[in-house]
Amino acid sequence: MRNINEDTITQAVIGSLDKCENPRLKQVMTSLVQHLHAFARDVQLTEDEWAKAISFLTEVGHITDDKRQEFILLSDTLGLSMLVTTQNNKKPANCTEATVFGPFFVDGAPVYQNGDDIANGASGAPCYFKGQVRGTNGEPIANAWLDVWQSDEDGFYDVQSSVARIAGETEFRARGKLQTDDQGFFNFRSILAEAYPIPHDGPVGRMLNAIGRHPWRPAHLHFMIQAPGYETLITHVFREGDQYLDSDVVFGVRSSLIVDWVPHEPGITPDGKVLDVPWFTLDYDFVLNPIASKP
């Protein structure tokens, strides 16, 4: 440790972990140091670039608060979130695939009944969703909890609303929890999902601009589905035809999650009401993985 130089530094740092009593933490930190140093060596990182990286991370930290998580955006846009999601959610082929969680989930969303309108005033074309939650053997899963959340037609989630931010609390819109019935079925009304840019007025947005990437995500609806005896499923349903399906800024698209959102002329809707504007329907079933079958 008295002769630290370019060649000895990595082993010196790894050696300093000798007294780490948590074997998993030691493994993770050892690998982190090896890859961090290998990166700096590979590109021969300069002192000026290092200083810019420190400033960038500082900005990411300072813009992050309880409503905005710029580190998750950074992880998402570098594909790390999707990599971690995929390697931790290996499932049998007939299960619904997982995708990224994203930064806009909120715990404690309001509970709705099947058939309710969860939009709660969020702007967008009406959309009627229905489907079934099943296990891998086709068994219906009764009383599964679905968390649903999505942005409005302007691309904003309720938690991003300036009104909510000023008031210091969130008025939940286009966000809710509901349970499947005794045959595993669910249905609710919300709004049509639209493509939107991730928040790009901060350091991650400037990074994307500097590396020639757009900040858009294809239209999607978020689901988290939980039921006893099954692995929790966190996923999206994407909208077929969206122009950003091939360039999702967070790399979250999986073919099996792309679905037709069917347009309808004004008229009688699935809940028996009459709408004088166009509306949409979306049918999608989810298949959960029993915990026992996890590889």
Place this chain on the structure above:
Amino acid sequence: MRNINEDTITQAVIGSLDKCENPRLKQVMTSLVQHLHAFARDVQLTEDEWAKAISFLTEVGHITDDKRQEFILLSDTLGLSMLVTTQNNKKPANCTEATVFGPFFVDGAPVYQNGDDIANGASGAPCYFKGQVRGTNGEPIANAWLDVWQSDEDGFYDVQSSVARIAGETEFRARGKLQTDDQGFFNFRSILAEAYPIPHDGPVGRMLNAIGRHPWRPAHLHFMIQAPGYETLITHVFREGDQYLDSDVVFGVRSSLIVDWVPHEPGITPDGKVLDVPWFTLDYDFVLNPIASKP
């Protein structure tokens, strides 16, 4: 991009850099993504560990302000800072070696004359420093600027003082700038350097504790030396005999920078004054690298 999975994600992210118009940025980001993903694959990073990493980085960001730079501490304690320093400061063998900059440099420190006491009230045993700044052919470097900074006997730099923080400004102590004379010589009085722990009441301190490492740095004095025609030298002088020379928390020790700080009984000091407490002397010369000879 529609079939993102564990195997395809890395190439998808690298492919997204196609439109990056800055070749160096493209190279750095490509390598960063490769190593970041390789790390996550190597350790099979779990979703819970990923979430803890996001929380950790968020805490690092939130404790960082204009007086405390926790991201630099993180880089220092993971050996990244020293790696970047060494790979960017390759010099001929007879040059003074560089080491880490650290987070406590302040631009605009007060200017002193040779012979002045730069301690300005900082607590510690008096210490008289002298030396010469030369080039690689032995030529004295006149009018070179030396920035000097150090902690007090309690291990705190002036910028860490709670008084300075409350007032919103720094009273410079044990910190100053001075110039070599026409023969390249400098001398000043300050205080004896003592070992100190880096700030460890934040997330980096908790990380060190979790991985079984102490937060201590061996006693040292910081120098940044600048002269036209020469590469700027950023380095420390370490104190021989310090118990942390073999386990510097930021991996900054180089054998050539360890020096005897000679103790003296109370009596007449180099500036002709009489001290009734023990005092120290330190002699150290610096050799700068001419810019033309950079490899």
